[in-house]
Every structure is written in C-alpha cells, then in structure tokens.
Amino acid sequence: MPAIINQKIKIAVASGKGGTGKTLISTNLFHTLTQLDETVVLVDCDAEEPDDLLFFKEALAATFDRNYGGKEQYEVEQSVPVIDQSKCIFCGKCREYCSYNAIFLLEGIKTIRVIEDLCHGCGACSYACQSDAITTKERSLGVISRFITGDNSSIIEARGRVGVYSPVPVIKAAVKAAGEDGIVILDSPPGTSCPFIQTVATADFVILVTEPTPFGLSDLKQSVETLKTMNKSYGVIINRSGMGDDKVYSYLIQEQIPLLMEIPFDREIASLYSKGELLVKHKPQWRALFMEMYKTIYSKHKYGNSSNQR
Amino acid sequence: MKVAITSTGNSPDSKLDSRFGRCSHFVIYDTETKSLEFVPNSNRDNIEGAGPASVQTVASKGVEKVVSGEFGAKVKSIFDSLQIQLIVLKDTDRTISQIISMLNH
Numbered sequence: 001m002p003a004i005i006n007q008k009i010k011i012a013v014a015s016g017k018g019g020t021g022k023t024l025i026s027t028n029l030f031h032t033l034t035q036l037d038e039t040v041v042l043v044d045c046d047a048e049e050p051d052d053l054l055f056f057k058e059a060l061a062a063t064f065d066r067n068y069g070g071k072e073q074y075e076v077e078q079s080v081p082v083i084d085q086s087k088c089i090f091c092g093k094c095r096e097y098c099s100y101n102a103i104f105l106l107e108g109i110k111t112i113r114v115i116e117d118l119c120h121g122c123g124a125c126s127y128a129c130q131s132d133a134i135t136t137k138e139r140s141l142g143v144i145s146r147f148i149t150g151d152n153s154s155i156i157e158a159r160g161r162v163g164v165y166s167p168v169p170v171i172k173a174a175v176k177a178a179g180e181d182g183i184v185i186l187d188s189p190p191g192t193s194c195p196f197i198q199t200v201a202t203a204d205f206v207i208l209v210t211e212p213t214p215f216g217l218s219d220l221k222q223s224v225e226t227l228k229t230m231n232k233s234y235g236v237i238i239n240r241s242g243m244g245d246d247k248v249y250s251y252l253i254q255e256q257i258p259l260l261m262e263i264p265f266d267r268e269i270a271s272l273y274s275k276g277e278l279l280v281k282h283k284p285q286w287r288a289l290f291m292e293m294y295k296t297i298y299s300k301h302k303y304g305n306s307s308n309q310r
Numbered sequence: 311m312k313v314a315i316t317s318t319g320n321s322p323d324s325k326l327d328s329r330f331g332r333c334s335h336f337v338i339y340d341t342e343t344k345s346l347e348f349v350p351n352s353n354r355d356n357i358e359g360a361g362p363a364s365v366q367t368v369a370s371k372g373v374e375k376v377v378s379g380e381f382g383a384k385v386k387s388i389f390d391s392l393q394i395q396l397i398v399l400k401d402t403d404r405t406i407s408q409i410i411s412m413l414n415h
Contacts, residue, residue: 101359104388106369111392117384118359 007038009301010184011294012203016219018190020209021239021263022046024273026187027055028280029207032290034153039182043174045199046189047142047158047167054276059147059155068177073145076173077138078121081114087133088112094125094134117165142170144177152182171198192219192226200227204301206234207260212244217251224255233300240265260293313339314368315409316378320348322407326399328379331361337406338371341413346406347371361385369394377409 013026023046030042030052044052053059061072068074081094081103090110095103102118103125105111116139126134142160149155158174160167167189175198178184188199200206206227210220220236227234235258238248243265252259263269272282280287316333317324327333332354338347349371353363361382368376369392376389377397389396399409 101353101356101363104362104366106366106392108370108372113388113391115359115362115384115388118362 007036007183007298007302008181009205009298010186010203011297012186012188012200012206013209014188014196014200014206014223015190015209016192016221016223017210017215020211020216021237022187022190022209023051023055024239024263024279025207025209025237026185027052028278028286029290029294030153030155030185031055031278032280032287033183033185033294034150035287035291036183038152040153040185041178041182042153042155042185042187043178044155044157044187045171045174045195046187047160047170047174047195048189050157050159052155052187053147053157055278056147056149056155057276059149062146062148062154064144064146064177068144073143074173074177075143076141076170078119078141078169079123079136080116080119080121080139081125081134082137083112083114084133084135085110085112087131089131089133091130093128093130097124097128099124142167144170144174146177166194168194168198171195175199175202192222196223197226197230200230200232203232205297206232207237207297208234209237209239210248211240212238212242212246212248214244214247216244217248220248221251224257235260235297237261237263239263260296261289311341311375312371312373313341313375313377313413314371314373315339315376315406317348317406320350322346322410323405326377326379326402326404326406326409328402330376330378330381330385331364332356333364333378336364336368336371338368338373339410339413346410359384362388365389365392377413 013022015022033040044050063070063072064074090107095105100118100120102115104113140161141164145157147155156174156178158170160170186199189195208223210216237260241262241264315337316327316330317335317337318327320335333351336349353360361384365385365388375395379402381396
C-alpha cells in the first residue's frame with residue numbers, strides 16, 4: 001500500500017490545555033500507522049500520568065537494547081551531591097556556583113544541605129569545592145519501559161517517580177530510546193512549559209489538539225507562540241467540534257494554521273475512549289481519516305508541500 | 311526573640327505578603343528591643359528555588375518564627391530542621407504593624 005518506504009518522521013501530539021485529546025489522537029494515529037510496513041514507535045511522554053498503554057491491552061513488555069541496559073525497564077537517574085559535613089569548611093563556594101539554589105547554607109550555625117529537588121545535576125558544586133567534601137550519588141527520577149504491540153510497532157512509556165520535581169529527564173530518555181528511525185509519535189504532556197518543550201524539541205511536526213472553547217483557544221495561542229519561537233511546523237486538530245464557539249476557527253484562518261482534522265463532540269467517541277477502546281478499531285472511517293492526515297503531514301515534511309492543506 | 315514577617319512593602323503600614331519565597335520584603339521584628347528591619351527580598355525573581363533561598367535569608371537573621379500567607383513544599387522541611395516556627399496568616403489584609411501588635415499580645 002505505501003508508495004514510499006523507510007519513512008522517517010517524528011510527530012509530536014501536544015496541546016496547551018489538558019484534556020483536549022492528545023492521547024486520543026496519539027493512540028489512534030499510532031494504531032493506524034501500524035498498518036504501514038514501517039517501524040512505528042509511540043512514546044508516552046506524559047510522564048506525570050502516562051496512560052497510552054490503557055488502549056493497548058495486548059501490549060507485551062519487551063527489552064530495550066544494550067544502550068538502555070537490555071532490560072524491560074530503564075531507570076533514569078541523576079547525580080546529586082552529597083556533602084561530607086566533617087570535611088566541609090562552610091566556605092560557601094558551592095552555593096555560589098549553584099545556579100539553582102540547590103545548596104542551602106547557614107555559615108553561622110554550620111548548617112549545609114542539598115535541596116535535591118532543585119538540583120540539575122550539573123556538577124558545578126563538586127568543581128567549586130576546595131575541601132574535597134562533595135561526592136555524588138545517583139537519584140532515581142523515574143523509569144522508561146518498552147512494550148511491543150506488533151511486528152514493527154512498540155510503545156515506550158516515560159513514568160516519573162512520584163515526588164520528583166521535574167519529569168524532563170525522564171521524557172528526554174524516553175524520546176532518545178525511541179531512536180531516529182521509522183515513524184515516532186510523541187504524546188506530549190499538557191502545558192507549554194519545560195516538559196512540553198522537551199517533547200516537541202526533536203519533532204519534525206507538531207499536531208496541536210484543541211477544543212473550540214475560550215480555554216482551548218487561549219492555550220492554543222500560547223502553544224503556537226512557543227512553537228513559532230522554536231521554528232516548528234505544526235497544524236491543529238479541533239476535538240469536540242460543535243461545542244463552544246467559532247473563535248478557534250477564526251484564529252486558525254487569521255494565523256494561516258492548517259486545520260488537520262475535526263472530531264465531533266460525540267457521545268459514542270467519548271464512550272469508546274472511556275473504555276480504553278480505539279476509535280479506529282471500531283469505526284474504520286476514522287482509520288482512513290487518520291491515514292490521510294498522516295500522509296499530508298509526511299509529504300509536507302518530506303517535500304515541503306503544503307498545497308493540499310486548507 | 312526575632313520574628314520574620316513577609317511584607318508587600320517597606321513600611322509598617324504595608325500589608326502582609328501572602329507568598330513566602332517571592333514576597334517583596336522581609337520584616338525582621340525583635341520582640342525584645344521592638345526594633346524593625348526591612349530587608350528587600352533579593353530572591354523574589356529567582357527562576358527556581360526562591361523558597362529555600364529565602365529560608366537562608368531569614369534564618370541568617372536569627373529568627374525563630376516566620377509569619378506569611380503560605381509556605382511552599384520545599385521550605386517546610388528546612389524550617390523544621392532549623393526549628394523555626396511557621397505561622398500561616400490567611401487574613402492578608404492586615405498591615406505589618408497590626409501583625410506586630412498581635413505578636414505582642
């Protein structure tokens with residue numbers, strides 16, 4: 001069926017607002033693309049609450065390659081400093097070098113401690129210390145896990161450890177583990193802050209999912225502004241169309257942003273989703289629509305052809 | 311005993327600042343000498359870690375109590391280990407001088 005083989009593209013599915021349908025799009029797009037004769041990887045980058053696997057009950061745990069320890073799970077760690085209070089002279093050099101306020105020091109009462117949540121693992125404090133008082137330990141930030149759903153299709157899930165301040169390193173590891181070949185779908189976390197940036201950073205194309213409501217529009221604008229500064233190609237899917245108002249549509253026209261797909265506000269779609277079922281499995285017409293959208297995105301990426309959009 | 315109060319400005323008529331780490335000023339009040347010191351919060355615009363940095367600011371002044379509208383998750387354990395008492399005041403309409411008279415009661 002595919003005219004082109006060895007397709008290579010990374011597509012991120014993102015939104016500013018939470019709950020607009022990123023997972024709905026990611027999982028259905030992924031499943032649609034598994035019918036191509038290509039390697040397809042879905043990366044669940046929503047490390048604070050990964051849920052893509054709920055839609056693939058048949059997924060089997062699989063091992064990573066040797067770069068990732070060769071096991072089914074890979075622990076994402078970060079080095080944090082450990083300060084030996086018997087060697088520390090409370091000079092304050094490490095605190096001075098730390099850009100993240102991760103060293104707490106009260107010279108007066110000889111108190112020093114590391115605020116691990118603020119540490120970025122840069123190692124500047126170890127470099128600064130003249131008293132040999134700083135060693136490091138590894139701290140677990142989360143795990144990435146690999147699953148296979150078919151001959152050429154796999155899912156990598158990023159899951160942050162509860163209580164860890166930032167999911168970014170875990171997301172980064174998951175995206176990297178997906179490799180550079182084949183089709184990679186990145187299901188982004190909501191928002192437009194660091195976790196979103198990390199997810200879309202390596203993407204060739206970003207699908208922004210929104211809904212036609214004031215909240216949807218407000219957060220869409222923020223996402224678009226962010227992607228503009230990153231020089232990314234992107235398009236928009238309007239989910240739950242038919243509700244709300246038409247301001248999102250006017251915005252897309254005004255900004256000349258391609259509308260990739262519209263999904264109606266439909267009880268049956270919501271019901272399937274809530275049961276962990278894939279829309280494209282139950283309603284084949286959607287499989288065709290997802291495939292068509294993918295082809296548009298791929299040809300735009302490959303040939304810079306945007307004539308068939310909007 | 312010294313008490314730190316988060317303030318929106320640098321006068322006794324300023325209102326309580328509801329945030330700890332990113333407040334405008336810290337008022338250091340000495341309950342014995344009744345002296346007041348206004349310390350501008352140099353951590354308020356920090357990208358990260360304004361809370362712990364502000365603990366450092368007030369703790370280095372030797373305070374035993376801190377009055378603010380709220381305290382973030384990262385600072386509570388540090389204050390605990392330093393045995394500094396936290397007082398949460400939800401009524402942010404109060405001025406610094408009103409809070410001081412409450413402390414003197």
